[in-house]
Amino acid sequence: MNWKITGRFIVTIVSVAIIVILINIIGAAILIFNGGRNYFTNGITYYSPEDFTREFERYLREDKDKIYIGSDGEKILKEKKAWLQVLDEEGKEVYNFQKPVKGKKHYTPIELIHAYKYISNETMSTIFVSEKNICNRNYSYIIGFPSEKVKRNVLSYDVYNLGNSLRLGIYIILFLDALIALLFGYLFSRRLTKPLVNIIKDVKSLSEGEYSLEREEKGIYKEIYHNINNLSSKLESNEIERKNLDKMREEWISNISHDIKTPLVSVKGYAEILSSEEYDCTKEEVREYSKIIEDKSDYIKELIDDLNLSTRLKNKALILNKKNTNVVSLVRGAVIDILNNPQNGNVNIDFSTTREVIDIDIDEILIKRVITNILYNAIVHYDENVFIEVKVERKDRVHILIKDNGKGIQEEELKYIFERYYRGTNTGKRHKGSGLGMAIAKDIVEAHNGVINVESELLSGTKVEIIL
Structure with a gap:
């Protein structure tokens, strides 16, 4: 598992590195071939000085067999610190603007080619050449740019050999970069995946029942x-x-x-x-x-x-027989039944209510069972005379309070009071039963969408509140 995770991280890192390298190579090529091509002049964008030269023909004009440029063309050349020279078909100068003093007045074809390819010591300019037909006569014109501003390098190469060299160079670069990426990827992924391996081990330990885990909470995990x-x-x-x-x-x-x-x-x-x-x-x-x-x-x-x-209550298979019932009479009846039992002669129960009639839709047999179970618990968990207070009142809902002055319930046992198999340790001698009484009471109350709460303090008694 460790090597699987590490391997995935390494493959990811190497792949990312190779992709980045390829993007860099492509981007560099684009920049090399297109760098500095944007050329903005007088509201018109030219992509290179060569494009500027070709488009400059619009400024060449003819009047009475004389070639010249207007003020707009002169302005553009001044902005670019460029100069212009117009040649006839025989290479002789017929017009110039801002031409360097040492510039030639006549060019042979080979001189024009050399001037285009190389920077002349006389002009110290990088020149570009174009032509324009005026009145059925072809004129060539040269525009020279300061050599410190515009450069030209003439590159000659064998396409076949260059292709092979480029492929070999790319393969070498990719191989070396892959090795570097592999090394750093391994180191990085090992550092990154080591905590993951520990986490997987911890999860496995938890699944096998080993719960005594405690890890230092630090790092990205x-x-x-x-x-x-x-x-x-x-x-x-x-x-x-x-x-x-x-x-x-x-x-x-x-x-x-x-x-x-x-x-x-x-x-x-x-x-x-x-x-x-x-x-x-x-x-x-x-x-x-x-x-x-x-x-x-x-x-x-x-x-x-x-x-x-x-x-049946646990599986929610019991159907409640609800009907409108006076809960005051129901609770009073449960109290009377307890007191009428000869075995409870030493039991004192104080019953009180805020009103005589409090109607609510309940299953009266089951709710009476709840009251009886709780009262019975209060009695059997006490050896001597026991005093029980029972109170019924309506607030936002119906509240039934049963409070005794018995032995109480230990705090560690209180959370088990509603468990199906719980029998308290403070049970009196008369206690007998299934141990399901409080669990049944809770299930019945919850089946009525009610709540039952228990508060108890050892040697001070227990209070049970039923809210319906």
């Missing part, structure tokens, strides 16, 4: 290292929580198995007594044993119902 550290921390936290939940689930299965097995043993034992021919039961004993069997069976049924309801 600072943000990635920061995210890896965060991910590592969250995964480690989730793994710890998952193990805690697994442990809770195992304990819950063990407890629920015990809770079902214990009453089953009683049911089986009393059923064997009642069915035994060796034991002659009295009517009172039959009633007593039958009542025990019925109670134990009801308890097992409650456990199974809790499991079934919890599963």
Whole structure:
């Protein structure tokens, strides 16, 4: 993997280097062949002094067999510090303007060619030649530019040899540049990809369950290292929580198995007594044993119902039977049912409300189940006399507050209060059940698009608020 990433970076860098070199060569050629070609004069743009010379014929005029240029042509030549010389068909001068003092008055063809190719010591000018037909007579004219301003180099070469030399030179340049790019590309890519390799290793470690990663957050990958550290921390936290939940689930299965097995043993034992021919039961004993069997069976049924309801709520498979209900009467009824239970003779519940009628569309059976579960938790988590405050009021929504002065819940256990397999450590002697009560309560409230909040302080009590 390391070499794959490094190789890709090297190929990219070498490719970029070669492309840049080619662009530079092409650009240099364009500049060489076109450099200095723009030539602006009197509102007219000429691409080179040679173009300027060809176009200058417009300023040549004839009057009574005499050639001359007007003031506009003179002005342009003065601006360019150039001079003009007009020759007839035999190479003799017929007109000049600003011609150097030592300039020739007659040119043979070879002299004209040499004057065009080379800078003359007499004129120290770079000349350009053109012609114009005036009255069926051909005139040649020379325009000379200061040699320090306009240069000309005459280059002669063999096209075939030049082509081969250029190709060889380009190949050598490209080869050397490729080697240099390869070297620097390797050094650069190694420095650049080394952190990437470490990042890939870290991701692989995370995927294999190694969550104790902590990388120094620096360099161009600072943000990635920061995210890896965060991910590592969250995964480690989730793994710890998952193990805690697994442990809770195992304990819950063990407890629920015990809770079902214990009453089953009683049911089986009393059923064997009642069915035994060796034991002659009295009517009172039959009633007593039958009542025990019925109670134990009801308890097992409650456990199974809790499991079934919890599963349906978790999978969102429960259809709510909503209807308009006075929630004040519903909560008051749940409180009365608790107080009417003989086992709760030492329980004090203070019920209050801001109004007697607060109507809301709810599934009254399920909401009553929520109130009962919370009240039951407040009772079983207390050994002595317990005081519970229940309050119903309407604000922006309906608020049901249940507060007790019990033992409270430890801070580290509070976050598990709504887990399906959680049973608090401060459970009283009378506590029995599936351990699903608060989880079911939360699912029911959320199924009504409500919110349930729990606040608790150890040895100071617990407050549960339901918002519907």
